[in-house]
Amino acid sequence: MKYINKSEAPRFYRDKVRGKIALIQTMFANGDSRSDIWSEFWNNKNGSKQKKRLRECLLVDQGYVCCYCGRRINIQETVIEHLEPKENADRLTNFNNLYASCSGGNQTTIIAGSMTLNEICQEYSTTSGAIYALNGKTSFQNGEEIKVPKDGNGGYCDHKKNADTIRVKPNQTDVADRFQYSNHVYVEDNKNKTGIGIDAHPNDDEDVTNTIDTLNLNHQTLLKRRRDFVKKMNLEIKGRFEKCANDNDVLDVIERYIGYYGRKNGGRYEPFYFVCLFDLQKKKDKILERIGLN
Structure with missing residues (x-):
């Protein structure tokens, strides 16, 4: 958040x-x-x-x-x-x-042509068969509304919060400092898999945990999406790191990515940008510690 x-x-x-x-x-x-x-x-x-x-x-x-x-x-x-x-x-x-x-896993509507069917299935953790069954058809014209079924794993965000009150909110200037992100294990197809979950900062209190639970921010779908976007970022950064001659060059790359993820590009933030920023800051701190500047 x-x-x-x-x-x-x-x-x-x-x-x-x-x-x-x-x-x-x-x-x-x-x-x-x-x-x-x-x-x-x-x-x-x-x-x-x-x-x-x-x-x-x-x-x-x-x-x-x-x-x-x-x-x-x-x-x-x-x-x-x-x-x-x-x-x-x-x-x-x-x-x-x-x-x-977001709709939080509740049934939602997508305009055909704005995303491919495969992208819709991936984004909303569903299948083409489920979309066809809900809409009663197997093809859609651009501009047509496509109903997307509810997330089978339950709700999150608005869909989970409903009329409840949360204690940590996006109108609080220090809200980002109260969360941290780490690997969480979830079960899918009877197998343990790893996603990126959200936790309270070690120095914070139960208000953060209450907020995470009320919004269900460690929903399986969110664990997977955070993991996928951070993985995509890290694969891109890895290629840049391989061209660096020293730690200072690596820090320059990290700073450029922090700048990119910290601002709107074309009026839009990158998905899960604050999770990516947390990961980038960890990389930066690790290097600063290694060279004795942290």
């Missing part, structure tokens, strides 16, 4: 809140359900378009990655996440309480 520096609420959203706030407050006073109130907030002629624009604004702030796990997300599968539960009109409508989460 990484700190998200949110922008100012867009004008269209501020106007929408002003136009709906009295009704929303009345519905809260009448004891209507939170889901009904949220649905009513978007219930107008341009509601679906405005909701799409809001998703776009949240994704731009976050560099098109999930606010919790850091996997790449697009507008079709973005869930508008209330960081604090929707207990009153302010929490429900306040832009600073809204983030973009």
Whole structure:
């Protein structure tokens, strides 16, 4: 998880809140359900378009990655996440309480042509057969919606959190320092396999562990995805390291990669960029220690 520096609420959203706030407050006073109130907030002629624009604004702030796990997300599968539960009109409508989460293994929709079928199966831990069965067809035209089934291993992020409260959040400036990443074993096809899991920093407290459990951030799918992206990065770096003449050259390579993963490229962060940054920092610290500068 990484700190998200949110922008100012867009004008269209501020106007929408002003136009709906009295009704929303009345519905809260009448004891209507939170889901009904949220649905009513978007219930107008341009509601679906405005909701799409809001998703776009949240994704731009976050560099098109999930606010919790850091996997790449697009507008079709973005869930508008209330960081604090929707207990009153302010929490429900306040832009600073809204983030973009992945679907967390819940059924989602992908636009055909944006990804290959093989990429969809890999990204969402499913099979082509399961996708064909859910959609009732075996071919799709570009631009058509493809339903992707729920993750068979359960939920994570928004899908797991639901209305619960987490104690460590992406609006806290020190949030990245409270987590660390290491190898975790999981079982797949009756075999032990190794992925990259998330843990509390040794000097931290149970709030981090509670957050990891509430969001299910060590879900098997996330273990595999983190491993695959870090492995891809390390294979690329290995080729650069082989051309280095000394430790200083190696440090220069690491610094360049830290710079790359630490910024948005084309408006987007790399998937699981903060996991990659953690791995890069470990490499840097190891070299600095070896040459006596750490």
